[in-house]
Amino acid sequence: MANIITAFSKPEDAKSIKGILARNGYESAFICTSGAQVLSAAEDLDSGIVVCGFRFEDMIYEELRQMLPSAFDMLMIASPAKWSGQKREGIVYLPMPLKVHDLLCTMEMMVQARRRLRRRERSQPRQRSSKEQAQIDQAKALLMERNGMTEAEAHRYIQKCSMDNGTSLTETAQMIISLM
Template sequence: MASIIAAFSKPQDAGNIRAILRKNGYEPVFACTSGAQVLAAAESLNGGIVVCGFRFEDMVCEELRRLLPSSFDMLLIASPAKWSKRDTEGMICLSMPLKVHELLSTIEMMLEARKRRKRRKRTRPQKRSAEEKELILKAKALLMERNTMTEPEAYRYIQKCSMDNGTSLTETAQMIISLIHM
C-alpha cells in the first residue's frame, strides 16, 4: 500500500488526520508539521499521498507540490476561499470543515488512481536501447539462417521463449546467441 503523509502546521491537526487514517486501516501514515519534514519523509519513501493544509511555517502548498517527487499525489484540505483563486494543478482539494467520509473516499479514490497508473505503466512496451535491438536482430538472423525461419517466425520464437522462461526479449536473445555459438 502507498504511504500517506499527514502534513499540517499544527501538530494536533496532523495527529488527528493520522489517527483517522490509521483507525480506518491506512498504514503507514506519517505526521509532519513543515514542508521540509514532508520533503525529507518523501525522500525516504517511494511514492504515496500527502494530505496537507494550505500553509506551513516554511512554505505554502503550491511550493510543496512543485518540490515533491512525481511519485506523490497531494490532497489539500483548506477552506475554498484559500484555494479557489490559486494554482491547484496536480492537487485534489477538499473543503473545510472536513467530513471524515469525504476524506476516506477521496483517499480511496486516489489510491485506486495510483493502482491504475501503475498497471498502465507496467503494460506499456519498454523502450529498448540500440544494443538491445542489435542483440534481438542478431538472434533473429541466427535463427533465420540456422533453422530456415522467416523473420516473423524467428521473432515469435524469441517472444515465446521469453514468455515461457519469464525473461526479457533481450535476455532470451542473448541466450539464443550463446547457445548457437557453443
C-alpha cells in the first residue's frame, strides 16, 4: 500500500480528503497543514504520494515539490485559476470542484505507477561500490591462487556460497578473505 500524506492549509480540507481516501481503501499516513510538516513526514517514509492544495502557510506546492525526495509524487488539488497548465515532473493536477471518482481513479493510477517503478528498480541489479568490487576480486584471486580455479570457477564458487548461506556476494567475499 502506498504511503499517503494529505496536506492542506485548512485542517478540515485535509480531514475531508483523508476521509474520502480511507473509505475507499487508501490509508493516509499523515495529515499536514504546512510544507515543513510534509517534509518532516516524508523523512519518516521511504516513498509515497502527497495529496495537497496549492498554498500552505510557509510555501506553495512548487517549492514543496522541489524539496520533496524524488521517491514522492504529488497530487495537487486546486482551482483551475491556480494551475498554470504546465506539465511538471512528479505533479498530477486535479481541478476543483473535486469529483470523488476523479480523485479515486487518479490515486489508483498513481499507486500503480509507483508499484511499476518499484518493481522495475528491484529487477535491476544493485550497483556495487568500487570497495565492494575490490573485495570480490580479492576473494576470487585468493581462490584462483590457492585452489587452482579459473576466474569463472572462483566467481561461481562465491555465488554458490552466497546463495547457500543467504548472504550477499560482498559478505561472502569478506568471509573468504578472512578465512584465508
